[in-house]
Amino acid sequence: MAQKKENIVMFPFMAQGHINPFLALALRIEKTKKFTITFVNTPLNIKKLRSFLPSNSSIHLLEIPFNSSDHDLPPNSENMDSLPYHFLINLFQASLSFKPHFRKLISNLIQEKNGQKPVCIISDMFLGWCEEIAQEFGIFHAIFLGGGGFGFACYYSLWVNLPHRSTDSEEFVLPDFPEASLFHVTQMTDFLRSADGSDSYSSFLRKTLSQWSKADGILFNTVEEIDKLGLTYFRRKFGRQVCPIGPVLLTPGSQARSRRDFGISPEECKNWLDKKPSCSVIYVSFGSMNTISASQMMQLAMALEGCGKNFIWVVRPPLGFDINSEFRANEWLPEGFEEKIKVSGRGLLVHKWAPQVEILSHKSLSAFLSHCGWNSVLESLSHGVPMIGWPVAAEQFYNVKLLEDMIGVCVEVARGKRSEVFHEDIVEKIKLVMNESEKGKEMREKALQIKEIIDNAIKDEENFKGSSMEAMDQFLNAALKLRGEDKGKIHGAPS
Numbered sequence: 185m186a187q188k189k190e191n192i193v194m195f196p197f198m199a200q201g202h203i204n205p206f207l208a209l210a211l212r213i214e215k216t217k218k219f220t221i222t223f224v225n226t227p228l229n230i231k232k233l234r235s236f237l238p239s240n241s242s243i244h245l246l247e248i249p250f251n252s253s254d255h256d257l258p259p260n261s262e263n264m265d266s267l268p269y270h271f272l273i274n275l276f277q278a279s280l281s282f283k284p285h286f287r288k289l290i291s292n293l294i295q296e297k298n299g300q301k302p303v304c305i306i307s308d309m310f311l312g313w314c315e316e317i318a319q320e321f322g323i324f325h326a327i328f329l330g331g332g333g334f335g336f337a338c339y340y341s342l343w344v345n346l347p348h349r350s351t352d353s354e355e356f357v358l359p360d361f362p363e364a365s366l367f368h369v370t371q372m373t374d375f376l377r378s379a380d381g382s383d384s385y386s387s388f389l390r391k392t393l394s395q396w397s398k399a400d401g402i403l404f405n406t407v408e409e410i411d412k413l414g415l416t417y418f419r420r421k422f423g424r425q426v427c428p429i430g431p432v433l434l435t436p437g438s439q440a441r442s443r444r445d446f447g448i449s450p451e452e453c454k455n456w457l458d459k460k461p462s463c464s465v466i467y468v469s470f471g472s473m474n475t476i477s478a479s480q481m482m483q484l485a486m487a488l489e490g491c492g493k494n495f496i497w498v499v500r501p502p503l504g505f506d507i508n509s510e511f512r513a514n515e516w517l518p519e520g521f522e523e524k525i526k527v528s529g530r531g532l533l534v535h536k537w538a539p540q541v542e543i544l545s546h547k548s549l550s551a552f553l554s555h556c557g558w559n560s561v562l563e564s565l566s567h568g569v570p571m572i573g574w575p576v577a578a579e580q581f582y583n584v585k586l587l588e589d590m591i592g593v594c595v596e597v598a599r600g601k602r603s604e605v606f607h608e609d610i611v612e613k614i615k616l617v618m619n620e621s622e623k624g625k626e627m628r629e630k631a632l633q634i635k636e637i638i639d640n641a642i643k644d645e646e647n648f649k650g651s652s653m654e655a656m657d658q659f660l661n662a663a664l665k666l667r668g669e670d671k672g673k674i675h676g677a678p679s
Contacts, residue, residue: 206330469555544566
């Protein structure tokens with residue numbers, strides 16, 4: 185008789201940059217053929233997920249009730265990507281309303297399985313309260329951070345300590361993470377910079393972050409060998425199991441299905457790239473949620489036109505406009521820009537979405553000008569592509585710090601959504617990375633070395649298991665061990 189598979193419950197926050205790594209992790213765990221996965225989210229996110237899960241997948245999608253209008257959010261707002269920034273705190277606070285529903289969901293799952301508990305609950309960094317429910321039912325609980333150790337160590341320390349409030353200087357060190365060296369106030373979002381501990385962002389985030397230390401384990405979408413410093417911070421801080429299991433990334437096929445409407449088809453993009461010489465194209469994208477100001481956009485356009493390089497640029501409306509609305513090139517770009525690049529064949533302007541992995545893996549690609557969100561970082565480094573960093577939100581500033589100061593695969597070109605940027609400076613950085621300068625060659629070599637480290641970390645062969653696969657095994661074994669010790673002691677189950 186086939187052995188009963190243990191169930192793992194996964195619950196990401198409602199944002200594509202969180203859902204995607206969770207789904208990639210679910211698909212990886214599913215491949216082991218040892219577990220069933222219950223994937224929890226709000227109705228609209230589940231509907232979207234249903235449309236692009238592989239047809240042979242056994243992942244069970246489960247809706248948790250949610251009505252955005254009950255939380256002063258626009259109707260049908262169930263994903264961070266569809267919301268203007270000023271609504272984010274509403275979505276954060278709304279996520280607290282899931283608690284009773286999630287408790288009921290776990291209780292129902294146990295009843296359906298005749299008292300058999302899930303082996304583990306893996307919840308999002310913003311859903312730390314899941315730990316209380318896991319504790320109540322005696323279930324192993326882990327938090328999965330779709331980001332890197334260093335970026336989140338800085339993010340965690342900054343929000344918990346607010347060190348910029350205790351100095352008049354624009355530079356400061358983190359009291360519990362001095363080895364991360366100096367920080368500047370420009371490496372903080374507006375929310376963080378104005379935080380004083382009593383504002384709504386501080387209240388939500390500091391409570392949420394304090395719950396991380398109660399989890400049985402923390403999973404990071406990173407690789408031990410390139411991110412040791414940040415991982416060491418959390419091991420020292422929490423004394424808990426910290427598992428770097430990355431990169432967990434969706435394959436190009438499943439990503440294509442997750443992008444509801446590409447601005448360009450992968451085939452069209454490939455045909456354009458095929459016509460370009462090897463290592464001659466720069467790819468520019470700020471991710472699914474981010475954009476820059478209209479004046480910064482104008483300078484970036486002038487730089488791309490003036491640098492003489494081939495480029496693919498994913499454009500979204502600038503700050504102050506609905507990021508998902510139509511892009512008005514005649515208003516937001518230099519006059520005749522779109523026409524000029526079309527005629528010259530040197531540039532490709534993509535509206536909304538681009539097949540990012542297909543672009544980064546193409547031989548004609550040379551560099552990636554990015555906001556340095558962690559998914560983009562991993563996709564770039566997995567293909568040995570050096571980066572030009574323009575962080576705009578969350579922990580992106582600290583990802584750039586890691587990539588530039590500690591790994592040597594990135595140069596920062598600008599910082600933030602509103603900082604003053606000049607096209608001449610952007611041109612200089614593009615040429616530094618793409619031309620055969622000493623620095624450019626060194627960055628390219630380092631990026632290829634990192635690619636090799638990443639490839640090794642996720643190897644799973646008969647005679648060799650990479651560090652990330654080992655960490656994944658350790659995590660699953662720890663959950664199973666607790667399960668084994670707890671057999672027959674199921675809360676509320678018939679004896």
